[in-house]
Amino acid sequence: MSGVKIGVLISGGGTNLQSIIDNIDAGNIDGKIELVISNREGAFGLERAEKAGIKNIYINRKEFENEEDYNLHLIEKLKSAGVELVVLAGYLRVLSKNFIKSYKNKIINIHPSLIPSFCGRGYYGKKVHQAAIDYGVKISGATVHFVDEGTDTGPIILQETVQVYPDDDADDLQKRILQIEHKLLVKAINLFCTDRIKIDGRKIWIL
Numbered sequence: 001m002s003g004v005k006i007g008v009l010i011s012g013g014g015t016n017l018q019s020i021i022d023n024i025d026a027g028n029i030d031g032k033i034e035l036v037i038s039n040r041e042g043a044f045g046l047e048r049a050e051k052a053g054i055k056n057i058y059i060n061r062k063e064f065e066n067e068e069d070y071n072l073h074l075i076e077k078l079k080s081a082g083v084e085l086v087v088l089a090g091y092l093r094v095l096s097k098n099f100i101k102s103y104k105n106k107i108i109n110i111h112p113s114l115i116p117s118f119c120g121r122g123y124y125g126k127k128v129h130q131a132a133i134d135y136g137v138k139i140s141g142a143t144v145h146f147v148d149e150g151t152d153t154g155p156i157i158l159q160e161t162v163q164v165y166p167d168d169d170a171d172d173l174q175k176r177i178l179q180i181e182h183k184l185l186v187k188a189i190n191l192f193c194t195d196r197i198k199i200d201g202r203k204i205w206i207l
Helices: 015-025 044-051 067-080 097-102 126-135 170-193
Strands: 004-010 031-038 056-058 085-088 107-111 139-146 156-163 197-200 203-206
Touching (some): 004 015, 015 031, 015 044, 031 044, 044 056, 067 097, 126 170, 156 170
Parallel strands (some): 031 056, 085 107
Antiparallel strands (some): 107 139
């Protein structure tokens, strides 16, 4: 599998998106971003895509009668762009069952904790890091996983740890984890693009 066509869904600043763009340009990912979609108007990630010459659109959920219709529109846009891999880069909406079915084992997400800790509904952004600090864990990290019908429940592709220090606040931990997020996401995307991921139930084999 080479030259995989990638679609990226975002909701905010798009630092992970920028990392993907930079690594494609550097030849570290055997793929190309065909489309960036944001569910938030004015998300800075759209500017990043525009600057890189990547087609980008904002799709307003309020223009659709329900979540299913909204997701069907997303699928239509991605399919029309020929997208083969969907990457969630800080996308803060839960995908519908139809979306998951349409791109089964072809949706990658990154989460800023060591799943299954501090994940699921309500765990996003700094809330994840604050929860880890409040619990008193000694290590946290990031997880790249395939997306299934649950929330942060799909098979795990890659994980990496960082230390949590007693005087950390959520900002400190977020910055430390963000550094490994960029590296892990890029690695996982390239593994997919070079057909080196084998899925066996919940187990992932890296070939």
